[in-house]
Amino acid sequence: MEARIDVSAGAGDEARTTGAKSESAALLASGVVKRYGSVVALDKVGLSVAPGELVGLVGANGAGKSTLVKIACGLVRPTSGTVTVYGTPAGSREARRQLGYLAELFRFPGWSTASEVLALHQQLAGSAGGETERHELLELVGLSDVARRRVEGMSKGMQQRLGIAQALVGEPRLLLLDEPTSALDPAGRRAIRTLLLELRDRGIAVLLNSHLLGEVERVCHRVVILAGGKVVADGRPDELTHAGGVEVQTGNGTRRFPDARREDVPKIVSELVSAGVDIYEVTIIRSTLEDAYLEAVDPG
Amino acid sequence: MTPTLIIARHVLQESVRRRVFVVVLVLTLLFLALFTLATVEAFNAQTPFGGGGSFSPHAITAVTMNGLGVFASLFLATVLAVFLTLGAVRGDAERGLLQPLVVRPLGRREFLLGRFVGAVAVCVAYVDVLYALVVLIVHQAGGSWPDYVIGPGVALAGAVTILVAMSLLGSVFLSTTANGIAMFMLYGAGLVSGLLAAIGAALNAHTVLTIAHDITLALPFEGLYQAALHALGSNQTGLTRVLVNLGPFGASHPNSVPFDIWAVLYLAILSALATVGFERRDL
Numbered sequence: 078m079e080a081r082i083d084v085s086a087g088a089g090d091e092a093r094t095t096g097a098k099s100e101s102a103a104l105l106a107s108g109v110v111k112r113y114g115s116v117v118a119l120d121k122v123g124l125s126v127a128p129g130e131l132v133g134l135v136g137a138n139g140a141g142k143s144t145l146v147k148i149a150c151g152l153v154r155p156t157s158g159t160v161t162v163y164g165t166p167a168g169s170r171e172a173r174r175q176l177g178y179l180a181e182l183f184r185f186p187g188w189s190t191a192s193e194v195l196a197l198h199q200q201l202a203g204s205a206g207g208e209t210e211r212h213e214l215l216e217l218v219g220l221s222d223v224a225r226r227r228v229e230g231m232s233k234g235m236q237q238r239l240g241i242a243q244a245l246v247g248e249p250r251l252l253l254l255d256e257p258t259s260a261l262d263p264a265g266r267r268a269i270r271t272l273l274l275e276l277r278d279r280g281i282a283v284l285l286n287s288h289l290l291g292e293v294e295r296v297c298h299r300v301v302i303l304a305g306g307k308v309v310a311d312g313r314p315d316e317l318t319h320a321g322g323v324e325v326q327t328g329n330g331t332r333r334f335p336d337a338r339r340e341d342v343p344k345i346v347s348e349l350v351s352a353g354v355d356i357y358e359v360t361i362i363r364s365t366l367e368d369a370y371l372e373a374v375d376p377g
Numbered sequence: 378m379t380p381t382l383i384i385a386r387h388v389l390q391e392s393v394r395r396r397v398f399v400v401v402l403v404l405t406l407l408f409l410a411l412f413t414l415a416t417v418e419a420f421n422a423q424t425p426f427g428g429g430g431s432f433s434p435h436a437i438t439a440v441t442m443n444g445l446g447v448f449a450s451l452f453l454a455t456v457l458a459v460f461l462t463l464g465a466v467r468g469d470a471e472r473g474l475l476q477p478l479v480v481r482p483l484g485r486r487e488f489l490l491g492r493f494v495g496a497v498a499v500c501v502a503y504v505d506v507l508y509a510l511v512v513l514i515v516h517q518a519g520g521s522w523p524d525y526v527i528g529p530g531v532a533l534a535g536a537v538t539i540l541v542a543m544s545l546l547g548s549v550f551l552s553t554t555a556n557g558i559a560m561f562m563l564y565g566a567g568l569v570s571g572l573l574a575a576i577g578a579a580l581n582a583h584t585v586l587t588i589a590h591d592i593t594l595a596l597p598f599e600g601l602y603q604a605a606l607h608a609l610g611s612n613q614t615g616l617t618r619v620l621v622n623l624g625p626f627g628a629s630h631p632n633s634v635p636f637d638i639w640a641v642l643y644l645a646i647l648s649a650l651a652t653v654g655f656e657r658r659d660l
Binding site: 150152153154170171174182183184185186188189197201203240243 | 378383387394395472473474477478479480481482657659660
C-alpha cells in the first residue's frame with residue numbers, strides 16, 4: 078500500500094490520488110468538484126480506498142466529508158471529476174451493488190421491526206441471506222434480542238446499530254460509514270470499533286467519516302484530512318503524527334524534554350540518575366492525530 | 378420480486394401498520410351511514426310535481442345523490458392519495474428515510490414507480506369500492522341505477538391516478554407541507570373550473586366556458602370527474618336533464634376520446650418530469 082503525506086493546506090489544486098491504484102481501488106475519486114451555487118463544497122478532491130483498507134476521513138463541519146461520501150454512493154452528483162467503485166461509475170447500479178452505506182442522518186420507518194428493516198434491504202440488495210443473514214447481522218451489532226422490536230421503540234443508539242447492520246446487508250465489498258458512532262455511548266463505540274476491526278480483517282474496504290479522531294487513529298490504516306473542500310493531509314496515522322519529546326516523572330515533579338526522541342531516553346535517564354534524581358516513570362510523547370489534524374487544517 | 382413491487386408492497390405495508398386503513402375505514406363507514414340516511418330521506422322527500430312528461434323528480438334525486446357520492450368518493454380518495462405521497466421524495470429525504478433505500482441497486486425511477494404503483498393501488502381500490510357502495514345505496518333507497526355504472530368508476534380511477542402522479546411530482550420539488558397545500562389548492566381549482574363550466578353552460582357564456590375548459594386541460598382529473606358525473610345521468614332528457622345540469626353535480630360535457638388521450642399523455646408528462654427531477658436531485 079502506498080501512502081502520501083501532504084499537510085500543506087491549499088496545495089491541492091491538482092487532484093490527488095493516493096493509496097490504491099485505480100485498477101484495483103475499491104473507491105477512487107479523482108478531481109472531484111462539487112459546487113452548491115457559489116459555495117465550493119469539494120475542490121478537486123482525489124482519494125482512494127484499496128480493497129481491505131480502512132480509511133478515515135476527518136475534517137471540520139462543512140469540510141466536505143459527507144458530500145464526498147454521498148457522491149461515492151450516488152446520492153449527490155459531482156459538478157466535475159470522477160468517482161468509481163471497483164471500477165464502475167459511482168451511482169451506477171453496479172457500483173451500488175457493491176457498497177453498503179450508513180448515512181449521517183438517517184431514519185428507518187418507526188412502524189417496522191429491526192428484522193423487517195433488514196429484510197427490506199435484503200430484497201433491495203438482492204441478498205439471498207434470508208433469516209440467517211439477518212440473525213447474524215443483528216447479533217453482530219448486539220440487537221439479536223430485539224429483532225422483533227419496532228424501530229420507534231428503540232433508543233437512538235440501537236437505531237444507529239441497526240443502521241450499521243443495514244449497511245452490511247448483502248456482504249458489501251465497500252462500506253461507506255458517515256459518523257457511525259455519533260449516537261453511541263462509550264460501550265457502543267467500543268463495539269463498533271471492534272466491528273470495524275473485524276471488517277478490516279475480513280478484507281472489506283471501509284471509508285469511515287468521523288469526528289472522533291481517537292477512534293479513527295485506533296482503527297484506520299490511513300487517514301485523509303479534508304479542510305475547506307480540499308485534501309490537506311493523507312497518510313498512515315503514524316506518518317501523520319510525530320515524536321513530541323520525553324516526559325520523566327521524578328521525585329521533584331515532571332521533567333519535560335520536548336526535543337528528545339526515543340533514542341535519547343537512556344542518556345536522559347543516565348544523566349538524571351547521575352545527578353541524584355529519583356526516576357519513577359519515563360514516557361515517550363507522540364503527537365496525536367488530533368495534533369496532526371489541527372496542524373493540517375490550520376498550519377499557521 | 379422486482380424493486381418496483383418491493384417498494385409498492387412497502388407502501389401498502391406502511392399504510393396497514395400506520396393504521397391508515399383503519400382510520401380511513403372508520404371514517405368511510407361514518408360517511409356511508411350519513412349518506413345512506415341522506416339518500417333515503419331525499420327519496421322520501423320528493424314532492425310530486427305536476428310537470429309530467431320529461432320531468433322526473435325521482436331521476437333528479439337519483440342522479441344528484443349518485444353525483445354527491447361520486448364527489449365524496451373522489452374527495453376522500455384525494456385526501457388518501459395526497460397523504461400517501463406528499464412527502465415521498467423531498468419529505469422522506471429530509472427525514473433521512475429515503476437515502477438508505479435509494480443507495481440500494483434499485484434505480485430512482487423504479488423507486489418512484491414503486492411509490493406510484495403502491496399509492497395508485499390503494500387509492501383506485503378505495504375510490505372504486507366507495508363508488509360501488511354509493512351506487513348500491515342509491516339503488517337500494519330509490520330503486521334506480523346510474524345511466525352508466527362502469528364508466529364513472531373508470532373515470533374516477535383515472536382522476537385519482539392523475540392526482541397521485543401530481544402529488545408525487547410535487548414531492549420531488551416541494552417540501553411536505555408546501556406540496557400538501559399545493560395539492561389541495563389545485564384540487565380546489567379543479568372543482569372551481571367544474572362550477573365555472575356549469576355556470577358557463579347555463580348562461581351560454583363562451584368565455585367562461587373557455588376558461589373552464591383550459592383549467593380542465595391543465596388539471597385533467599377534473600375533466601375525468603366531470604365525465605363521471607355526466608355518465609351518471611347522460612340518458613336523461615328534457616327538463617330533468619336541464620335541472621340535473623344546473624344542480625351541484627351536473628356536468629354538461631361528456632367524456633371524449635381526445636380528452637382521454639390527453640389525460641394519458643398528461644400522466645406520461647408528469648411521470649417524466651418527476652423521474653427527471655428525481656434523477657437530478659441531490660439527496
